Amino acid sequence: MKVTIYDVAKKANVSIATVSKVINNTGRISEKTKIKVKDVMEELNYRPNMLASALMGKQTKTIGLLIPDLVNPFFAELARSIEDRGNELDYNIVICNTDYKNSKENKYLSLLKQKSVDGFILASGFENLDKVEELMKQDIPVVIVARDFPMFSVNAVALDDFMGGYLAANHLIELGHENIGVVARDLWSNRERLRGFKHALEETGLELNSNFEFIDEIDHIKAGREIATKYMNSKNKPTAIFACNDLLAAGVIQMAKELGFKIPDDLSIVGFDNTSIASIIEPPLTTIAQPIQNMGKEVMDLMITTIKGEKKEKSRIMLLPSLVRRKTTKKLS
Template sequence: MKVTIYDVAKTAGVSIATVSKVINNTGNISEKTRNKVLDVTKKLEYYPNVMASALMGKKTKTIGLIIPDLANPFFSELARHTENRANELEYNLITCSTDYLPERESKYISLLKQKKVDGFILASGFEDLKKVEDLMKEDIPVAVVARDFPMFPVNAVAIDDFMGGYQATSYLINLGHKNIGIIARDVWSNRERIRGYKQALEDHNLNVPSYFEYAEETNIICGKKIAHNYLNNNNPPTAIFACNDLLTIGAIKAAKENGILVPEQLSLVGFDNTMIATITDPPLTTIGQPIDVMGREVMDLMVGMIEHNKQDKIRITLIPELVERNSTSKID
């Protein structure tokens, strides 16, 4: 039999109104009574009807997170840290992975709106600006993470991708490399990293290699494919900057299949500093993103909009950090 709010009130020896106030964290309830009610809800496994609350105009304490690729360790780690912060703030998080497909973006936005989520967090890879504009016109709280929409007044938490690309490339140049390839997908964050890469080359009077091409996806297979093409060029690079750690692992695989030693004959720098960067062979030199901070900050911004109706739009830009390991070396 389904447990109701009446069962909770009867077992706890309090009124239904008191149970409601405890569940919704409203009213002046003593700590003793609050703890007693909460203990009973856990014992009886009572779960409030979120949809009913939404129909009454109340908050559902639920937020939708839309990410492009849950298989990418960066996004899975970001989702975990965002959900951890949501739990601390007594919110629920529904995570949807789009695989960079616009039709899935539409599907999940529609689904989450039906679920009456209190707001949306959109991660890097979300490219449909019209959908963002539509959400804002409906006065639905929107925040973005690991990217920015400078054309819209939205809360945003992102890394300085341009600086990260510049750091990675400058580091390789300072190791003596002059022929530096890049592996990237044509998405917003990567475009900024490419811009930093090009600027670093320009500042050191170096050219972008003529063999540059975009990866079709941001995974190991595509990283290996692009690296194979580069390494079999007439003028192969001595170093490659890959715009995420998965692409870098693909480049390591391509180097091994071509009998090229990393880092003795080919230096590699990745981006993200996910857990896998520490367990590759060799461990990756990479540009680190403070993924935990990004998850916490964007959730705090979202809850601020929902609970306190904060109208001021905040853009938090975090500074990337080069993490040096064993996939790079100096060149004579």
């Protein structure tokens, strides 16, 4: 027999209105009553009909999260931090992997709108500007995470990618490296990292290794391996490589080892993100850290205030990167 809201109210000895307020997190309900009602809901295995709530114009307590690549530990860890914060706030997160494809972005946006999610979190790699504008015109709450859309007035929680690239270059320059290669896909965040990297080089009269070109390969480790081969087999071999994420750096490390180059004696490597892979790879990776846990918390908190209409003006929260020194960089002898 299906359990209803009436059963919950009777068992908890409260009104149906009180149960409804607890479900929708509205009204003034004591913490003791909230806990009592939630315990009864759990005991009776009661699950609110969120679709019915949506048809009545109420919140579904569900957020759509579009992630471009869950194989990348950065996005997996970011999704986890967002989900953890959502759970603390009694919101469900529906995670969709888009593979950097507009077609999949469009499909998931359409599907989740049909499911009446309360808002969307769009992660770095989402380049479909028309869709962002469309959501905003429809007054659907949107928060961008791990990238920025300076051309729009949109809620965003981003990293200062320019500063991240600058820190990476400055570290290698301080170690005496002058011939430095970069591994990057052509994405907004990477373009900003490259811009910061080049700025640091220019300050000391240096230029990027002439073999640089953006890569198209989605498999980051494979791409890192391929670009390392190209760099290290060229006449203009770099003494250091900056990879714009930790997976790319892992690929560079693999191929450098296979080609017989010792790390960091023959080649220094800096990654980006400071994901779990950075500390377990051999040698442990020097990398630029993103505050992933804080990023997830900030984006979820901003989403909730947007859904509740507590903040009308758009917010752009910029987080700062930091350098984590490990074993893949050393002073050039």
